Amino acid sequence: AQKITQTQPGMFVQEKEAVTLDCTYDTSDPSYGLFWYKQPSSGEMIFLIYQGSYDQQNATEGRYSLNFQKARKSANLVISASQLGDSAMYFCAMSETNTGNQFYFGTGTSLTVIP
Amino acid sequence: KAGVTQTPRYLIKTRGQQVTLSCSPISGHRSVSWYQQTPGQGLQFLFEYFSETQRNKGNFPGRFSGRQFSNSRSEMNVSTLELGDSALYLCASYLGLAGFNEQFFGPGTRLTVL
Numbered sequence: 001a002q003k004i005t006q007t008q009p010g011m012f013v014q015e016k017e018a019v020t021l022d023c024t025y026d027t028s029d030p031s032y033g034l035f036w037y038k039q040p041s042s043g044e045m046i047f048l049i050y051q052g053s054y055d056q057q058n059a060t061e062g063r064y065s066l067n068f069q070k071a072r073k074s075a076n077l078v079i080s081a082s083q084l085g086d087s088a089m090y091f092c093a094m095s096e097t098n099t100g101n102q103f104y105f106g107t108g109t110s111l112t113v114i115p
Numbered sequence: 116k117a118g119v120t121q122t123p124r125y126l127i128k129t130r131g132q133q134v135t136l137s138c139s140p141i142s143g144h145r146s147v148s149w150y151q152q153t154p155g156q157g158l159q160f161l162f163e164y165f166s167e168t169q170r171n172k173g174n175f176p177g178r179f180s181g182r183q184f185s186n187s188r189s190e191m192n193v194s195t196l197e198l199g200d201s202a203l204y205l206c207a208s209y210l211g212l213a214g215f216n217e218q219f220f221g222p223g224t225r226l227t228v229l
Contacts (some may be wrong), residue, residue, distance in 0.1 A: 033215030043203055045220035052215060091158065095215050101148060102171050103207075103218070105158035 001026050004092050006106035013082045014114050020067070021077040021109045023092035031097040034075040036066065039089040039108070048090075051075060082113045117142065119208045119221035127227045133194040136224045140187050140208030146170075147189040148218065149181060152203040161204075164189055165211045193226075201228045 005024045013019035025034065036048040051059045051066045059066045067076040079086055089110050093103040120139045128134050140147050149161040160173040164183035181191040187208075193200055203223045209216035 035217075037220070042222065043205075043225070044222045045205060045207075047217055047219065050215070050217060093158075100171050101146065101163055101209065101211075101216050101218065102160045102173070103148070103150070103158070104160075105150075107157050 002106075003027065003104035004094055004106035006092055006109050008109045009107070010110045010112070012112050012114055013079075013086075015084060016081055018078060018080045019082055019111065021079070021090050021092075021111065023075045023077065023106060025073050025075060025092075025094050027073075027094065027096055029096040029098055033095045034066070034068070035093040035095070035103070036064070036075075036077045037091045037093060038086075039091060041088070045091070049077065079111075084113050084115060087111060087113045119206060119219055121204075121206050121221035121224050123224060124222060125225050125227075127229065128196050129229050130196055130198060132196050133192065134196060134226060135190055135192045136204055136206075136226075138189045138191075138206030138208070138221060140189070140206075141219055144208040144210055144219075145187055146209045146211030146216065147183060147187065148207045148209075149189070149191050150205045150207065151175075152205060152223070153199075153201070158205075161191065196228045198228050200226065202226060 032053045034051045037045045049061045049064045065078045089108045091108045092106040146165045148163040163171040183189045205223045206221045207218040209218045
């Protein structure tokens, strides 16, 4: 079974609008971490936001927030007020306690911001 | 603070050759992980090093190996290259503390095998 599932291969959003990128995960480990990374066409992975499985509140970092629904095993990324520079691939990733810092990545979502 | 550097950025090799990729982590970071990214398989974990010791290894053949030096710099080696080894190889640097670590990625090395 896939550890991380991203069901949206491509998404479009109008500049200044908000967009939600979906991510579901599968683990039996009670302690895990969820991460979102952005990968522009240059290739470098840029860290956006982190959510721990025991965190009570949803994580936020500037225009990025993580909608964490533990019972549904989902960790959706919300980008508010989209900018043209947000156009990129977005990857959801998970680490589990029993595999240390190894990341399991989803297949990614390609986001295009339309002016 | 300097970011993660990877050298070379681009590499072209032929089948059967071997290749060595280098990663210099952020100063103070003691852990390095390597990932392979291909269009077909996505991002896959290769190995993790902490203080010169391999802590974890992904499901790759023995042709893929790595090491970490006392200054935390890491190298990965691929011997007897195959066409399927063409990929973007990403290195991630982090503190290596207990718990989950924010990982900082380098720009990657794009390897093409002809």
